[in-house]
Amino acid sequence: MPIRIDERLTAIATLIKGGTVADVGGDHGKLGYYLVSTDRAEKVIATDISAPSLQKAQELAFDNGVSHLMETRLGDGLSPIKSNEADVVVIAGLGGDVMAEILSSARLDGKEFDHFVLSPNTHPEKVRRELALSNHTIVTDNLTECAGKYYTIISTQLNKDYKETLDDEQIVYGKFFTTDEVFKKRTLEEIATMRNILETHRSTQLEEKIARLEGILEKVKI
Numbered sequence: 001m002p003i004r005i006d007e008r009l010t011a012i013a014t015l016i017k018g019g020t021v022a023d024v025g026g027d028h029g030k031l032g033y034y035l036v037s038t039d040r041a042e043k044v045i046a047t048d049i050s051a052p053s054l055q056k057a058q059e060l061a062f063d064n065g066v067s068h069l070m071e072t073r074l075g076d077g078l079s080p081i082k083s084n085e086a087d088v089v090v091i092a093g094l095g096g097d098v099m100a101e102i103l104s105s106a107r108l109d110g111k112e113f114d115h116f117v118l119s120p121n122t123h124p125e126k127v128r129r130e131l132a133l134s135n136h137t138i139v140t141d142n143l144t145e146c147a148g149k150y151y152t153i154i155s156t157q158l159n160k161d162y163k164e165t166l167d168d169e170q171i172v173y174g175k176f177f178t179t180d181e182v183f184k185k186r187t188l189e190e191i192a193t194m195r196n197i198l199e200t201h202r203s204t205q206l207e208e209k210i211a212r213l214e215g216i217l218e219k220v221k222i
Helices: 007-013 030-037 051-063 096-108 124-132 168-173 181-198 204-217
Strands: 020-024 043-048 070-074 088-092 115-119 136-146 149-158
Touching (some): 007 088, 007 136, 007 149, 030 043
Parallel strands (some): 043 070
Antiparallel strands (some): 136 149
8 A cells, every 4th residue: 555755754765775774763664664665675674662653563564565574673773773784774753962872872882884864853963973973974965845844864875984074064054055955945044034033123143143144155056
């Protein structure tokens, strides 16, 4: 049975090209089911700290005849996944602070995975700082719009001979913010919102933020 996923999950799915996928915090299993039902993944291992959520993922897989392609494991972060057991690790819908902790724990445990696809709800800069400590190259790093909100989506490639180097602006705004049309759109909207506030409430802090963002926009090349 076909399943509909939102723009954010669709953008994540397009970055997955096969193999075994670990869906960390997989919740009800919709992304995992979509991946195996569209042949974007040969197998999905969905993990979550919530047993009821995993039960719903199991039921979704069973009801659609893909239980042999979707495995569920109860546990925190990447703890239920062995090193190199998955080709791609997807983590989406968590705060960037939690996501960075999951990645850091796996790195310190010596776990390696070929690819990460990451979409933090907040603090993407913390995720990028952690990636800079790993042997992963950031391949894509941009914003996508979904239901009126903006989400960061980052994909990486394991490269043991390379150390990612990002400047302060790339850490905060994204490795490729200078060519990201959605980043430009969101930033213009933020500036417009702040200018509307300034019409009735003077704020030095807002004025400084506007000036900073306008300086960032001058570096955007689109």
